[in-house]
Every structure is written in structure tokens, then in C-alpha cells.
Amino acid sequence: MSITIEQRRQHRLMTIEKSLSTRHRKERRFRRLGLAAVIVGMTLVATLFASILMRGLPAFWQATFYMELYFDPEVIQVEDKPQQASGESQAEFNQRFAAWQTQVGLVNWQSLIDAALQETLDEEIEPRQLRDLRALLSSNERFTLRNKFVEDPSLLGQTIEVKMLASANVDVWIKGNIDRDLADARQQLSAQTRAWADQLYDAGVIRNAFSTSLFLNTDSRSAPASAGLAGAFMGSLFMMVIVIALSVPLGVASAVYLEEFAPKNRLTDIIEININNLAAVPSIVFGLLGASIFIGYLGLPLSAPLVGGLVLTLMTLPTIIIATRASLRSIPPSIRQAALGIGASKVQTVFHHVLPIALPGILTGSILGVAQALGETAPLLLIGMNAFVANVPSTPFEQSAALPVQIYLWQGNELRNFFEARTSAAIIVLLALMLSLNALAIWLRKKFETRW
Amino acid sequence: MNTSAKTNMPSSMVSVGGGESRTSKATNNVKMRAKDVKVFYGDTQAINGIDIDIYENEVLAFIGPSGCGKSTFLRCLNRMNDTIDICRVEGEITLDQKDIYAPDRDVVLLRAQVGIVFQKPNPFPKSIYENIAYGPRLHGLAKRKAELDDIVESSLRRAGLWEEVKDRLDQPGTGLSGGQQQRLCIARTIAVSPDIILMDEPCSALDPIATGKVEQLIDELSESYTIVMVTHNMQQAARVADRTAFFHMGDLIEVDSTDTIFTNPQNQRTHDYITGRYG
Ligand SMILES: Nc1ncnc2c1ncn2[C@@H]1O[C@H](COP(=O)(O)OP(=O)(O)OP(=O)(O)O)[C@@H](O)[C@H]1O
Numbered sequence: 001m002s003i004t005i006e007q008r009r010q011h012r013l014m015t016i017e018k019s020l021s022t023r024h025r026k027e028r029r030f031r032r033l034g035l036a037a038v039i040v041g042m043t044l045v046a047t048l049f050a051s052i053l054m055r056g057l058p059a060f061w062q063a064t065f066y067m068e069l070y071f072d073p074e075v076i077q078v079e080d081k082p083q084q085a086s087g088e089s090q091a092e093f094n095q096r097f098a099a100w101q102t103q104v105g106l107v108n109w110q111s112l113i114d115a116a117l118q119e120t121l122d123e124e125i126e127p128r129q130l131r132d133l134r135a136l137l138s139s140n141e142r143f144t145l146r147n148k149f150v151e152d153p154s155l156l157g158q159t160i161e162v163k164m165l166a167s168a169n170v171d172v173w174i175k176g177n178i179d180r181d182l183a184d185a186r187q188q189l190s191a192q193t194r195a196w197a198d199q200l201y202d203a204g205v206i207r208n209a210f211s212t213s214l215f216l217n218t219d220s221r222s223a224p225a226s227a228g229l230a231g232a233f234m235g236s237l238f239m240m241v242i243v244i245a246l247s248v249p250l251g252v253a254s255a256v257y258l259e260e261f262a263p264k265n266r267l268t269d270i271i272e273i274n275i276n277n278l279a280a281v282p283s284i285v286f287g288l289l290g291a292s293i294f295i296g297y298l299g300l301p302l303s304a305p306l307v308g309g310l311v312l313t314l315m316t317l318p319t320i321i322i323a324t325r326a327s328l329r330s331i332p333p334s335i336r337q338a339a340l341g342i343g344a345s346k347v348q349t350v351f352h353h354v355l356p357i358a359l360p361g362i363l364t365g366s367i368l369g370v371a372q373a374l375g376e377t378a379p380l381l382l383i384g385m386n387a388f389v390a391n392v393p394s395t396p397f398e399q400s401a402a403l404p405v406q407i408y409l410w411q412g413n414e415l416r417n418f419f420e421a422r423t424s425a426a427i428i429v430l431l432a433l434m435l436s437l438n439a440l441a442i443w444l445r446k447k448f449e450t451r452w
Numbered sequence: 453m454n455t456s457a458k459t460n461m462p463s464s465m466v467s468v469g470g471g472e473s474r475t476s477k478a479t480n481n482v483k484m485r486a487k488d489v490k491v492f493y494g495d496t497q498a499i500n501g502i503d504i505d506i507y508e509n510e511v512l513a514f515i516g517p518s519g520c521g522k523s524t525f526l527r528c529l530n531r532m533n534d535t536i537d538i539c540r541v542e543g544e545i546t547l548d549q550k551d552i553y554a555p556d557r558d559v560v561l562l563r564a565q566v567g568i569v570f571q572k573p574n575p576f577p578k579s580i581y582e583n584i585a586y587g588p589r590l591h592g593l594a595k596r597k598a599e600l601d602d603i604v605e606s607s608l609r610r611a612g613l614w615e616e617v618k619d620r621l622d623q624p625g626t627g628l629s630g631g632q633q634q635r636l637c638i639a640r641t642i643a644v645s646p647d648i649i650l651m652d653e654p655c656s657a658l659d660p661i662a663t664g665k666v667e668q669l670i671d672e673l674s675e676s677y678t679i680v681m682v683t684h685n686m687q688q689a690a691r692v693a694d695r696t697a698f699f700h701m702g703d704l705i706e707v708d709s710t711d712t713i714f715t716n717p718q719n720q721r722t723h724d725y726i727t728g729r730y731g
């Protein structure tokens with residue numbers, strides 16, 4: 001009996017159908033696996049973000065005093081604020097002004113605060129209780145008061161409502177970040193101070209107010225409640241500007257040269273391999289290099305954003321070169337041929353056609369590289385950026401902190417209960433900066449995208 | 453008919469057959485001449501020494517089996533091979549008696565004189581207008597915007613595309629259909645007014661109607677341009693070419709008037725290929 005064509009056709013169909021069901025099963029399994037991987041990844045990221053937000057967000061609000069304060073002329077015994085007289089030289093005036101400032105500095109501002117607290121608590125404070133009383137407020141508030149007066153000497157004799165930061169320990173106590181049932185000996189604050197804090201909180205004198213100090217102040221050791229990110233933020237900003245200004249033009253130019261113009265020979269092969277290797281070098285090694293070359297050899301200042309920026313530039317360059325080359329390589333050669341065929345020179349072809357099409361990819365790669373550099377900590381530790389710096393740098397040559405290093409430093413601060421939230425708040429600021437950079441990358445990508 | 457012109461062609465290359473099916477505009481001025489051209493890709497030789505003359509205003513077709521070196525040789529004619537790193541060209545090619553591979557020869561100028569249209573349409577991802585205007589602007593052919601507009605319009609008209617795109621010149625050239633894109637590329641090439649247009653299988657991605665349009669266009673263009681085209685389509689060669697060159701494994705086997713090649717080829721391999729016994 002011979003097999004007819006029809007039978008053979010049936011058989012073939014059945015074979016295909018059988019193989020189809022296993023194929024579908026495999027496809028379904030693969031899709032489920034992929035989905036599971038995405039879910040696991042997203043869950044991890046979501047948990048990370050949620051925990052950081054939960055821990056960090058409360059730190060954006062801080063226990064703050066709102067109370068009446070009397071600028072007592074008995075205590076503030078200073079001359080009138082000097083005005084520049086006509087005919088007086090600037091130097092003479094400056095001298096007089098400095099003398100006046102010294103006078104103001106010698107005023108016992110703390111006693112004004114003590115008096116105001118005493119008034120607010122409506123209690124007679126004995127001298128031995130002063131320690132407990134002063135533990136309520138952040139220790140640097142006397143300088144805030146002084147600065148207020150220097151700004152506006154007419155406050156003398158007036159009573160105004162002032163806003164002052166509570167001390168870090170009070171903040172911790174009010175927010176319940178320390179176990180309230182702990183034994184006295186293990187509490188940070190004395191029983192008296194705790195009682196006062198509660199009393200003032202109930203009276204509405206201490207409130208949770210938005211913490212401007214977190215953004216306006218620099219790091220502080222003596223008054224942790226006022227420790228802020230201003231210095232670190234500026235430091236990171238300077239570094240970012242340096243990294244962008246150096247690594248993007250250098251990286252893009254090298255990539256364009258290597259990809260479009262360089263002859264393909266042994267030398268360019270070696271360069272290519274080394275660039276790839278550089279991208280894989282751990283960042284701490286760049287820190288070592290920076291320390292020895294920029295600081296040791298060139299004598300650039302320690303802890304300066306300039307050096308940090310240079311080190312991070314070294315680190316970012318290979319990333320940008322690789323991203324740019326990948327972006328250039330993805331452009332169909334037919335576009336180059338089209339331009340060359342019309343009589344464009346090689347340079348014209350690259351600048352008129354290739355680069356515009358590659359631009360979104362180049363920008364995305366560069367921005368991601370810069371964002372990565374911004375979050376880098378290890379190399380900065382090696383060039384001394386973990387030093388405690390209590391001023392906002394006004395040039396990249398001054399000593400400065402940096403955001404990621406600030407996070408590292410706060411994370412290690414012994415005032416755990418207070419700085420745990422502060423650290424997370426700093427992480428939120430850093431993440432916000434990165435996310436806005438990434439958003440910029442996406443926006444640029446959309447804006448410059450070539451529609452085929 | 454212009455057969456008399458062709459009988460005057462160098463005898464080493466051409467023997468001429470009878471009347472053609474189309475009116476040839478070919479003259480007997482040699483526009484380009486290749487002498488013993490050899491091309492190497494790395495160590496492999498792709499072209500084994502080719503001699504050929506290309507006459508002014510003729511349509512010359514290259515045919516031959518795949519991989520025989522038609523595109524390679526075509527690319528030699530405007531030095532597009534320069535863009536391939538491993539490619540090396542030997543021998544001499546002249547344009548108007550001047551060596552195009554001479555060290556002091558400017559390839560930019562050469563390519564403005566010898567334009568090329570590729571097998572796959574490759575418009576720039578820019579507007580239709582910009583696609584055409586790019587070349588003239590590059591070479592400073594238009595002083596004012598109005599002049600440029602004129603060039604764009606006339607190029608599109610000559611490419612038979614004007615009516616279809618005149619209302620959407622600002623839209624991306626990549627949004628056109630395949631056939632329209634190919635005509636756009638042709639328009640882009642003629643916008644810089646080259647003397648010679650090279651076409652590498654310009655119709656291989658097109659349907660019969662679009663192919664017809666391009667063929668008609670080639671016919672019209674031969675009025676003022678010299679056209680060298682590669683094609684796999686015998687009928688096309690027969691329809692549009694004045695002369696046809698048969699390539700085989702890196703050799704130019706035979707070049708003659710299209711009629712002769714198709715009706716009375718001198719070489720057995722040409723005969724086999726034409727009759728479908730080979731390739
Ligand atoms: N860029 C290149 N690098 C290396 N070898 C190449 C390159 N281009 C072409 N070749 C080789 O040169 C020879 C001729 O190729 P060419 O493209 O000129 O053939 P062709 O006649 O145009 O073929 P087809 O009709 O298929 O387009 C082939 O053997 C091919 O493999």
C-alpha cells in the first residue's frame with residue numbers, strides 16, 4: 001500500500017502541531033521567567049526606595065522652637081552700628097566695623113536665650129539647672145541670634161518671636177527615635193530636659209518645622225542639629241560641572257576620532273582594548289592615581305572639588321567613549337555612503353549626518369556616566385574629601401565636602417539616632433539629583449531623536 | 453539611431469551590432485576610461501584587470517552573476533571604494549583624460565562630478581527638501597534661497613517625484629515608499645548636476661510600476677548625463693542600455709552594444725549567461 005500525497009500532508013501537519021505545543025509551552029515558560037525576573041527586580045528597587053523614603057523623609061522636618069525673645073539692652077551693651085561717614089576711607093570704616101563686630105561677639109547671647117526659655121517655661125531656673133536648660137537648643141543658636149542682631153541692630157530693646165533649632169537629642173526625643181522607657185543613665189538627655197521638652201512640645205513651643213538648615217547649612221560637629229548639605233551639594237555641583245566640561249568634549253572627540261577617522265591598525269586596536277580595560281578599573285584606583293598625580297605631583301589642593309572633578313573625569317571618560325562609539329556604530333553605513341556619494345568630505349559627513357543622528361545616544365551615555373560619577377565615593381576618600389569641612393566652597397579650589405562622602409560621614413556619626421534619618425535624607429537629595437539628571441537624559445533623547 | 457558613432461569606438465572593446473530599441477544619445481567622446489584596473493579586498497583579488505571606455509551620454513549596463521565584481525568596479529569610478537579600509541585599487545581610471553586616482557585629485561570634486569545611487573534607497577533622516585538641498589548647499593551651487601528652491605523643484609521634477617511630494621517637502625524623506633525613496637535618492641544625486649551617474653541595481657527593491665518610472669527616468673536623464681548602471685534584470689538592460697558589459701569572476705568578458713550582447717554575443721560564457729544556462 002503506497003502512501004498518498006494527502007496522507008503525507010496530514011502526517012506533516014500532525015508533526016508540526018505536536019512540535020507546536022512544546023514550542024508554545026517553552027515560550028510561555030520563558031515569558032513567565034522574564035516577568036518573574038522583572039517583578040523581583042522591581043520589588044527590590046521599590047523596597048529600597050520605600051525604606052529610604054520612610055527613614056529619610058521625617059528628617060526634612062525638625063524639632064524647632066518658636067518663642068518670644070527679648071533683646072535685653074542690659075545684656076547687649078554695644079555702641080551703635082557704625083555707618084560709613086562722608087570723607088572716611090573704606091579701610092578706616094572696615095576697621096571700625098570690625099571693632100564693633102568684636103564687641104557684638106563678646107555679648108553673652110546665651111544668657112538671652114536662657115532668659116527667653118525661662119520666660120517660656122514660666123519657671124525659676126537655678127544655676128545648676130542651666131546645663132539641662134541649654135541642652136534643649138542647638139548650641140549654635142547663639143550665633144544665629146548674634147547674626148540676626150548684626151543684620152538689624154534696631155532689634156535692641158524689642159521682643160520678637162524667634163525660630164530656633166532644638167538640639168539633635170531633643171529632636172530624637174520628640175520624634176520618638178529613642179526608646180522613651182530606657183533607664184536614665186542610658187538616655188542622652190537628663191530627666192529634667194526630657195520633661196521640659198515634652199512640656200514645650202505640648203505647649204506648641206516646639207514644633208516639627210520644615211528643616212531649612214538641612215539645605216542652607218554645612219556640616220557641623222558642635223551643633224549636629226544644624227548639620228546640612230549646602231557644602232556637600234556645592235562641592236558635588238562643582239565636580240559635576242568639571243566632569244561635564246572635561247569628560248564630554250574629550251570623550252566624544254576621542255570616540256569620533258577613533259570610530260570615524262582613525263585608521264584601523266594595531267595601535268588603534270591597543271587603544272581600544274585599553275579604553276575597555278579602563279572602564280573596568282575599580283574607581284578607588286582612580287582615586288589613588290588622582291592622589292599621586294594631581295595632589296602629589298601637580299600640587300593641587302587636598303579635598304578640593306577641582307581634584308575630585310579631575311579624578312571623576314578620568315573615571316567617566318572611558319564610559320563616555322564607549323557609549324559614544326556604540327552610538328556611532330549603530331548608525332547605518334548607508335547614511336555615510338549617501339553623504340560621501342554626494343561629495344561631502346569625511347568631516348562634513350560626520351558633522352552633518354552622523355553626529356546629529358548619534359546625538360541622543362551620546363547624550364544619554366554621557367549623562368549616565370556623569371550621574372554615576374556623581375555618586376562615586378571611594379576615589380574621593382583618597383583625595384581627602386572626607387575631611388570635615390564647615391564652609392560652602394565658592395570656588396572649586398577650596399576645600400569641600402561632596403554628597404556621597406557626606407552620606408558616608410553621617411552614616412558613621414556616633415549620634416546614631418539623629419544621623420540615621422539625616423543620612424537617609426542626604427541619600428534622598430543625592431537620588432533626586434541623579435533622577436533629575438536621568439530625566440534630563442530622557443528628555444534630551446526624546447528631543448533629538450531621529451525619526452526614520 | 454546613433455550606431456555610426458559606435459562603430460568608431462575603439463575596436464579593442466567594441467564591435468557593434470544592429471539597431472537599438474531606444475534612441476541613444478550616446479556620443480563617441482570618451483568620458484571615462486579604465487585601464488588595467490585591479491581591485492583587492494585585503495589579499496583577495498576581486499577585479500582582475502579591466503579595460504573599458506565609457507562614452508559621453510550613453511547608458512552602460514553591467515551584468516553578470518552575483519559576486520563577479522560589478523558593484524566593486526562601479527564604486528571604483530567615483531572612488532567610493534576609498535571608504536572601505538581593506539580595499540585597494542590598482543590601474544588607471546581617467547575622467548576627461550585626467551586620472552581620478554592621482555594623489556592631488558580631490559575626491560570631493562570627483563564625487564560631485566560622478567554621482568552614485570545605491571541599491572538600497574538611503575535618504576537622510578531629514579526632510580525631503582533637505583535631502584535634495586544638502587548637496588547643492590554643500591557645493592555652494594545656490595547663492596540664494598530662491599535658487600535653492602529652484603534646484604530642489606527641478607531635481608524632483610526630473611526624478612518624477614515632484615507631483616507626489618510637492619505638498620510635503622518638510623516631511624522626512626524616510627517616510628516615503630521604497631520607490632519614492634529611490635527616486636528621491638536619484639533627485640538628490642542629480643541636484644548637484646554630476647556629469648556621470650552611477651547606479652547600483654537601482655530597481656532591485658522596486659515593484660514593476662516604480663521600476664518602469666525609474667527606467668523612464670534613466671532614459672530621460674541620458675539626454676544630459678552619462679549613466680552607468682548595474683542590473684540583474686536582463687530585460688531592464690535590454691530596455692534602457694545602449695551598451696552592456698558582461699562581468700564574470702572579476703573579469704570583463706565582453707562589452708558591446710546591447711543588441712549584440714543579447715542577440716549575438718561573441719563569448720560563450722556571455723551566451724550561456726544570457727540564455728540562462730549559467731548564473
Ligand atoms: N567590502 C568588502 N570586503 C571584502 N570583500 C568584498 C567587499 N565587497 C565585495 N567583496 C567581494 O568582492 C567580490 C565582488 O563583489 P561585488 O559586490 O562587487 O559583486 P557584485 O557583482 O556586485 O555582486 P551582486 O550582483 O551580488 O551585487 C565578491 O567576492 C565579494 O565577496
Ligand SMILES: [Mg+2]
Pocket residue numbers: 522523524652682
Ligand atoms: Mg552588487
